[in-house]
Each structure stands twice: as C-alpha cells, then as structure tokens.
Amino acid sequence: MPPQDMTTAASPSGGAAPEHPGPDRLLDSLQHQVAVFARRAEQTRLGGVGQVRNSMDRAAYLLLNRLDREGPMGVKALAAGMGIDSSTVTRQVAPLVDTGLVKRTSHPEDGRAVVLQLSPRGQARLDEVRASRRELMSQVTDGWSQEERDTFCALLTRFNSSLADRQAAHHPPQSD
Numbered sequence: 001m002p003p004q005d006m007t008t009a010a011s012p013s014g015g016a017a018p019e020h021p022g023p024d025r026l027l028d029s030l031q032h033q034v035a036v037f038a039r040r041a042e043q044t045r046l047g048g049v050g051q052v053r054n055s056m057d058r059a060a061y062l063l064l065n066r067l068d069r070e071g072p073m074g075v076k077a078l079a080a081g082m083g084i085d086s087s088t089v090t091r092q093v094a095p096l097v098d099t100g101l102v103k104r105t106s107h108p109e110d111g112r113a114v115v116l117q118l119s120p121r122g123q124a125r126l127d128e129v130r131a132s133r134r135e136l137m138s139q140v141t142d143g144w145s146q147e148e149r150d151t152f153c154a155l156l157t158r159f160n161s162s163l164a165d166r167q168a169a170h171h172p173p174q175s176d
Contacts, residue, residue, distance in 0.1 A: 056129045059092045064101060064118060064126045072105065072117035083167055101125055 056064075066081060067073070073081075079089040093116060096102040101122035107113035118126070141149050 055132075056125070060096060060101070061126075061129060063089070063092055063096065064122055067102065067116060067118040068123065068126055072115040074107070074113060074115050078116060083164055096122070 062082065063078070066078060070081065075086050075089050075093070078093075079086040082089070093102055097104060097116075100119055102116050103119045103122075104114050105117050107115050141152075144152070
C-alpha cells in the first residue's frame, strides 16, 4: 500500500479525518480533496484507457460533447451554455474545424448566420473518447456499489452546478 501523503490523506493535515469533523475542518477537507481531484484529473486528464488515453484535451471534449447533446449552434450560444466568452470558444473551435471534427454551416433559418456542427468524423472521435473515458470510470470505481456510483455522480453534478451558478452570479455574460 502506498504511503499516505497530502494527495491521498482524508484531512488537510495528512492524518485520518475525524469521525465528525467541525464545519471548518470538514470544509478544509473538502477544499483539499477538490484540489487533489483537480490535480489528479489534470495529471491523467481523465483521458481514458488504451490508445485513446489523453488523446483529447478538456476544451475539445466539452465543446464536442455540447454540440453532440444540443445540436448545431452559433458561437454565442455555445459560449453562453459553457459559461465562457465567445472569443474563447472561437479560439478553441478553430483547431476542431481545421481537423474536420467540427464544421461550419449556414443557419437553417438565417442563411447569413453560421452555426457550428459536429461532423461525422467528430462524432466518431467523440464516441471513441467517450468509450475510453467510460472504461476509465469503470476501472476507477470498480469496487464501488451501484448506489455509491449513483450518489457520487449526483453529488458531483450538484457540486458542478453550484460552481456554475456561483460563476454566473459573479461574472454575468459579456455582450459581444
């Protein structure tokens, strides 16, 4: 068993977390575990397993995933849905267009407007990366019960939603 250190410890001090920590110690432990998670996620990029491991950066994955789930949309809509500004989306989409994963098409109702759409090549690549990441999640949570997986996913989703709500409240969307 590897030695317990600041990256795996249950408490910020490196020891086991107390049975019922006070609110401050619990929040300290939570922020520490979130920081450890962020570092581990970045180290592995949670990229999956096999040949697909680490083969798609986070920005590309999130953009492709949103286009797949919500369909073709303009840069402004994509940026608003992701909580980032349009210039960032434009910069992140450019290599996806260049590599043929995303295509620019005319808006179906307004031919002057351009929408971004997942290409067949982009769909295939996204499916491949999702399968690899799904396998990684399966391996990482192999010893977990289905209830533990469900609970973790629900709480992580709730946590991410709270972070997004806070970000939106503190940084209202910029007009372009």
